[in-house]
Amino acid sequence: MSNPGIRVSILTISDRSFRGEREDLSGPALVKAIQQLGWNVVQTGLVPDEKEMISNWLIQACDSGKTDLVLTTGGTGFAPRDVTPEATRAILEREAPGIAEAMRQKSLQITPHAMLSRAIAGIRKRTLIINLPGSPKAAVENLQTVAAVIPHAVELLQESPDAEKGHTLSSS
Amino acid sequence: MSNPGIRVSILTISDRSFRGEREDLSGPALVKAIQQLGWNVVQTGLVPDEKEMISNWLIQACDSGKTDLVLTTGGTGFAPRDVTPEATRAILEREAPGIAEAMRQKSLQITPHAMLSRAIAGIRKRTLIINLPGSPKAAVENLQTVAAVIPHAVELLQESPDAEKGHTLSSS
């Protein structure tokens, strides 16, 4: 493993924070959590709950070649404006359903409301995108559920397509 | 929480019941379970395992503005005529995978056959649709797994799209 510094972009999705009516607490909470993991935050962003704006931000982050992992926070619930999963799916190349399932399974041990999370995860080019909930506490908890496997996921994404796929993993 | 009377539509999907060859037991079992929850059944229906007929019924129920929750029973298995998940997905606007995952996870504790349920859940306009199994017992058990979170889900669906999204939920 040679990922001393996984490059992370963090996108907050919130109408109220975008309009300046509410302080964005989730974004900074994730920045702090990422730094505690020893990874590098290379970019943060804030967009309203608009599908196209979310998708465009994700495309630019993934296609820049400068980000290994994009974390989104917000917009994964049932309110009419919650469209983060749809904006994410629209630009993914390959879904990774096990990541979202594992986060919900773990969260269900804390609260039954975890089943209302519509979060998804997946891959675009060489970047992993993970939707996290909108509350700072739940966002960080969900990140911690998956943090242990992210270095390996990022390492696999960096493989040359022409490389010999020689590893055999117990889980992939 | 001000949903004393969540408005529920119940759709039974069964070739045999539609042809009058078998009594529909699942629909009435769900009606009773809904009433015990203190919610209101506003409509019941019975259609054969025909994708287009299922989809059309769901569209009308959701787009009427008179239903907060649609429960389907039947057609979620492996038989060639089981197409309820496909008929549902075709008319959903936003999927809610955590609901189906939670139902299967709970059912797996009762029987390994739970993994054969192909049920899905999701949102169209302001209505939540949940596929339930075809047996009365399993349908009611699955409903009970998710009943606790439905009032909050319905409340979120009723939010004005123009409203300030001010709540921060631990799980959404």
Next chain:
Amino acid sequence: MSNPGIRVSILTISDRSFRGEREDLSGPALVKAIQQLGWNVVQTGLVPDEKEMISNWLIQACDSGKTDLVLTTGGTGFAPRDVTPEATRAILEREAPGIAEAMRQKSLQITPHAMLSRAIAGIRKRTLIINLPGSPKAAVENLQTVAAVIPHAVELLQESPDAEKGHTLSSS
């Protein structure tokens, strides 16, 4: 239950094995596991991690009418060439998400890396397709998680579309 001999096709997906640079251990491990279950291996195959080649192999296996179950091994991870789930989804008629969820849930008890499996399962015509991991050990473990429900799934897939759907299952 009258499935003394479930007919199984096994497809290994691996660039290196296809080029003869690495022995295919997963395919033979699955053949042995199937025989121990008392089922019949009717066909094995080996293709590189090429989406179209995988899809074409699956189509031929399912549409031949000679296979009840197709197991794939390999290509479900995060490397750029891992496209087995996408190649599978492209030719499925009906997804069976509960099977993949159950395999991951069980594997998570062994290793957190299980959440990186992107495996899916589903139905084309009368054949069930299940993606298994690339390592022999994990492939056999995942098969064992779902083996108990496969005879019933296969039996349901064989039902005549015109038959009266008279069974009521506790789980479907």
